[in-house]
Amino acid sequence: MTIPFAPQLDRAYMLSQLETLLNIPSPSGYCMEIMKYLEEEARRLGYAIEITPKGNGIITIPGRQSDKVIGLTAHLDTLGAMVRSINPCGTLRFTPIGGYAMHTVEGEYARIHTRDGRTYEGTVLSTKASVHVFKDAGEWKREEANMEIRVDETVKSKSDTAALGIAVGDFISWEPRTRILPNGWVKSRHLDDKASVAALLGLMEWLKREGRTPAHSLKLIFSTYEEVGHGSSYIPADITEMIAVDMGAIGDDLSTTEQDVSICAKDSSGPYDYQMTSRLIELAKRDKLAYAVDIYPYYGSDASAALRGGSNIRAALIGPGVHASHGMERTHADAIVNTAALLLAYVME
Known part of the structure; x- marks a missing residue:
């Protein structure tokens, strides 16, 4: 007899966790605060967490059988930026963290995090920001050299900005602008991949609440450098199967919708494991x-x-x-629930 996992999952818990996670700045390499929150939530649920030297978190959940270990990985890090230099007028030139088109951040509010713990606000703008001033403002190419951050402080020179403690190498995070609507729609930056982290937390909450043990031991890996390519490049040696839990892309000839769990058969790295992918498809159909x-x-x-x-x-x-994806993202609570339900179906067998 199969268990209908989706109705048993705590949808409200996952959405609450998602909102909290989205509002904690965590560009790749600057995940200390969000990892601290994850540690606290894991302990509250009754799970121990190991922090690796590079800053990833690993939660181990023993299973009924010891013949294999399944890894589930989702990433806490997001897109962001870093101060590249301070312009003579006091604005900031920035360098991207992660891969995004510059037009997707134009006009966005930013937070500048100094290395001595201060935070300042700013706005991402083109260097030709006003159509009333620059005739070619609309055609001005949106690329790194033509973008800047206007700091919301009284600064008129490079020395004014430096006096605030802002320096080259400071991290910059984007305002998430999170909205969770009563009809289940969720729009925000950084749903990649905090929506998946919320699904993993929902899985953990269900296991603890129901007092259930997965069929095989699980290692849940929460990575902090995925957006720059090496989030889970190291994993514990006892893992034999791994499911990456990451957002499903939408558009062009793709079939996934914002209410689906997406199963990826192949990405830029090549095809995923035939047996695992087939099993996931079977379980999604079954349930x-x-x-x-x-x-x-x-x-x-x-x-x-x-x-x-x-x-x-x-x-x-x-x-x-x-x-x-990598812009002003949107998903639906159903997609998060369906993702957690498919993971539970896979790990409970």
């Missing part, structure tokens, strides 16, 4: 989950990072469908 199988030509995951890092594993990739 009548909204799902789609897709191929992502411009995408890589923490599972592919682990494989490139030399891990001798089988790997698969699933996640909630997210529209406008």
